[in-house]
Amino acid sequence: MPKIVDHDARRAELAQAMWRVVYRDGVGAATVRSIAAEAGWSPSALRHYFATQTELLVFAMEHVQAEAAERIAADDRTGGPREVAQRILEQLLPLDRQRVREAEVWLLLAARAQTDPVARARMADADDGIRRAVEFAVVLLTGEPAADHETVARLHALLDGLALHALLYPERMPPARARELLGAHLGTLAAS
Amino acid sequence: MPKIVDHDARRAELAQAMWRVVYRDGVGAATVRSIAAEAGWSPSALRHYFATQTELLVFAMEHVQAEAAERIAADDRTGGPREVAQRILEQLLPLDRQRVREAEVWLLLAARAQTDPVARARMADADDGIRRAVEFAVVLLTGEPAADHETVARLHALLDGLALHALLYPERMPPARARELLGAHLGTLAAS
DNA sequence: CGTCGTGGTCGACGATCTTGGGCACGGGCC
């Protein structure tokens, strides 16, 4: 068989090009044509690796998930449960440029998920990951072996709400304030 | 001067057409053309009343705000503070088809706000309205004359997070669960 | 060495938002 190309490597390469575009010009500029130009190929070339734009976005979201998971895994777990839980959950908030871009991808995929089932499935998967991190934090804070579902769901909603506010209204919800509010909520959990 | 048309009435008429499309086919189907067809005009006719698509979305969002404000004002305030606060804040959650559509407009405008300053400004205004409702609820619950800023911001983030989850993952966050989680949080506020 | 499948480009299609030019109508002015 002919000319065999490592699809995964190509996809990663394209995703990096996409990420450069997103990082430089914002997620709105991440069109098929601009990404192809960034990677130095024709727009149709992308079609071999990403049949549709949604697949591109989904791949970018997978990258976001992997990065966040890696950051969380890389935490050294030093300090008390409060500090560890706070640091872990902060990895899921748009507190610096990198995480802002990640959150932009997240929001864009969310908007697309309203009509696109594929995007919807990826969002649900990402949501699972966030939920697991929240569960971990709750277990850490309460010391109980299993996390209370209601507590988890509430913290989860708060976390995503904070992320949304920090992304949409950075003046009203600067990083320090988001951290502070998250800490306040974690405080109520540890106390009870 | 010639043929004078009531612009406000026309805009309202067009907004109703838009709303019919959104309600029937989802917010994704709300293109300039579909709205014009629904209203029985040509797409260019809309240009006299809404120069750009963002203006249409912004107008729809203003309608959402007005509807929500009216629902909140229409509450009869019966029952204890917990019940009143809960009912008021539930008006801002996507618990039925009407409010789901409203939340869809909200999310679409949020995505657009990342690149469009006009959409951004409208989102900030809507955010003000939500914040005021949350402040009102907090004052009601705590009995204090002024609401604690941190408490308000936290409840606000939780509320928007719940709305987002209910909109994106209706299976995981059905209306009853959203109500329950909101109630749980309000409970912690009333207790303190 | 030939074949054929894979990789890649070009061009086109349909849909979208947006814009400019042009037509019709009708209220104001002489």
Add this chain to the structure above:
DNA sequence: GGCCCGTGCCCAAGATCGTCGACCACGACG
């Protein structure tokens, strides 16, 4: 009463986007 001209509206085109089909080139396998 008749002429202006500004408003309202449509048509067509431009720009950009995602997607698709037809075509060419290369290279591994038989």
